[in-house]
């Protein structure tokens with residue numbers, strides 16, 4: 034049944050013999066390799082010397098606490114964001130030097146320093162990483178941390194499933210990283226163009242890495258989606274009616290409905306491609322009944338909803354940050370919720386706009402064109418709502434707010450270029466040009482801006498101290514300068530006719546703009562340094578920057594009614610919800626005391642190593658499938674099934690924290706908090722506004 | 738919120754914390770989650786059916802759908818699947834009465850009927866193999882094998898799960914964990930029957946038209 038392979042294979046090592054044919058003489062690769070190894074060794078060394086293994090094992094690797102899982106998601110996302118940035122740096126520098134017939138060739142490349150085969154792997158990895166193992170984990174991580182707190186839940190609906198979702202995402206990232214050193218990565222674009230991904234055209238293991246990495250990670254994402262939806266539906270505190278759920282939670286809900294319904298389609302698409310490559314079936318082959326456009330259809334039936342899966346939580350973050358720093362409730366709550374759901378619904382019916390040029394005919398194109406434009410309506414509603422929230426408000430420009438406002442500008446420009454692309458006549462001209470690349474980077478950067486804003490906004494909630502504002506602002510400005518310097522030239526080049534994915538640029542007239550982009554990416558690099566410094570400075574000054582429950586003084590939703598940092602049981606006693614912006618309501622009525630009259634026993638899930646073990650087995654499975662080491666694949670699958678069954682017999686999965694102990698822990702929290710609470714944020718926003726001090730809500734809000 | 742700035746709340750009477758232990762009902766939380774999972778599973782089949790609709794014409798000169806389907810044979814398979822679901826349903830009726838041996842008996846019946854179904858399917862595909870109608874022959878056959886066997890694989894997992902539930906019912910009786918798993922398995926088993934009915938209709942019946 035299995036296909037005949039080119040090249041070596043043996044029953045024990047599978048295709049690992051292919052490694053002998055890989056050329057490891059590329060210094061760029063070596064640099065990446067050394068960087069990873071050095072960082073890895075330093076971390077392991079530090080953990081061993083500081084005797085941190087026990088701590089890591091108990092507090093992080095086996096945890097089922099949604100906040101810690103969220104933090105780990107975000108860490109994975111940030112690390113992969115860095116890796117993806119590195120790829121971007123390589124793409125940009127290649128294109129900046131490989132211009133015209135006289136362009137220099139170095140390191141064995143005819144032009145630039147990357148041979149085409151390597152360049153193609155770089156941009157494929159870049160796209161796949163940024164969307165699936167950078168943006169997605171960061172957003173899922175933030176949802177994980179914030180959603181249960183916003184709805185007053187003590188935990189997620191399925192903490193164990195949550196941990197499993199995390200570890201499968203880590204496996205996805207790990208497979209991409211392994212591909213860097215052990216074999217190749219796909220060279221067929223992050224969308225996996227058929228039939229380029231078929232075995233005859235891609236006989237190596239690169240495409241297999243791409244397939245299994247996405248497949249395993251997306252199972253994790255689907256599990257996370259089930260968990261978040263169930264949490265929102267089933268775990269709300271008393272009084273948290275549908276009309277009071279904070280907007281970020283609403284957008285998480287919309288987003289996860291998209292994930293739950295679209296990721297299975299991706300799974301099917303990749304599985305069919307897998308059958309083609311492993312068993313020799315004819316789904317997407319040329320000839321014998323294969324249909325390559327079918328691949329593109331199926332891929333984008335997932336792909337387009339996926340872009341809304343990542344953009345909706347970003348919209349939710351803006352809807353939390355902007356009211357806080359406008360010191361006003363969000364304008365148009367109900368329309369915001371309807372708009373989120375409408376976007377989720379329409380996102381399912383527009384996928385064909387990714388290939389208007391397929392030649393499906395004017396009727397089909399017109400349908401998908403109009404459907405695409407419809408998305409603009411709810412999106413526009415949102416932009417107006419944020420604008421009206423800021424209108425005549427006391428705006429404050431703390432870092433989260435800077436990111437949020439930057440994000441809105443990016444949304445406007447990206448949305449408008451999207452509208453241009455949704456006109457088939459225009460699309461025929463710019464399809465597959467760097468104009469499209471600029472458009473979707475514009476949209477993804479909006480998400481990155483919102484996510485950075487969200488990280489600095491919710492950071493004090495999770496860690497109990499604020500990030501340094503001064504370095505945060507430097508970070509923001511350098512990042513923004515980079516964005517402008519890279520993407521304005523890119524839009525321009527798109528109009529000038531530059532197509533995407535070029536490893537050699539035949540047209541010397543484009544060089545100045547390409548050089549400008551190179552400067553832009555340099556600015557990005559500086560901004561990363563600023564970010565690292567920001568983290569280091571904040572960590573150093575953490576005692577000085579400690580905050581009380583309401584870190585910003587004007588926050589509105591329920592998560593600010595728990596201590597900062599949030600104890601592992603979230604709320605000592607479940608809060609009762611009275612209003613849409615519960616914390617703002619309590620503040621207005623002078624009810625911000627976090628001391629309930631009495632405490633009760635708390636029921637918590639126990640830590641478990643099972644999700645981690647399942648993750649390791651999945652990693653073994655993915656690796657085995659890539660290299661076609663059948664015995665290892667079989668053992669890992671059996672291992673996975675056995676572990677799941679074994680766990681289902683485990684009855685000892687929960688425990689109780691006695692009320693007395695809760696009281697003791699709460700006392701400590703309150704004592705610690707009382708030392709800083711006096712230290713509320715200094716009064717006076719940029720617009721001369723006054724903070725409502727957390728404990729003394731005397732000031733009436735403008736617009737109330 | 739402008740609405741409540743006017744009304745004033747007495748801090749001494751405001752109820753801020755909920756001291757009742759509402760204890761989110763684990764069975765309903767778990768079954769709800771399983772419904773969500775079934776939704777994603779439904780999407781898998783939806784994608785496969787859509788693909789099948791495209792590929793059914795792409796026989797590439799090989800056997801076509803009319804050459805390979807036997808609706809009468811498939812009808813007997815349908816009868817077996819539906820009877821198995823019926824047996825499982827009787828098991829659930831026994832669960833309601835707390836009747837342990839009833840549950841065990843009916844689950845066993847459902848299990849055996851599931852095995853019979855898989856046996857029949859095995860024979861069907863062995864015949865196809867012998868006739869050279871292998872998935873590598875054409876896009877149509879690839880889609881046919883994939884769709885029907887994806888359902889078959891679900892049946893295998895269902896049976897594995899049923900076997901485990903037989904053990905757990907015997908060992909633990911009707912604990913909360915066992916009950917929610919039995920309920921979820923019921924959903925899973927019924928869903929596979931529904932999918933089979935779709936396969937029977939769109940592949941086997943429509944195939945001979």
Ligand code: HEM
Pocket residue numbers: 224340341343344386387388405406408409412448450451452454455456460463464465469472473476477480
């Ligand atoms: C008003 C909203 C939007 C409109 C009207 C729109 C329109 C379009 C159109 C028509 C294309 C196809 C261009 C072509 O290949 O010729 C496209 C591509 C793309 N868009 Fe958007 N879009 C919108 C929002 C978004 C969002 C929110 C994201 C991501 C978060 C996004 C990410 C992408 C990506 C990744 C591609 C290119 C994929 C590829 O071919 O590799 N777009 N957009």
Ligand SMILES: [Cu+2]
Pocket residue numbers: 336337340383384386387
């Ligand atoms: Cu799209």
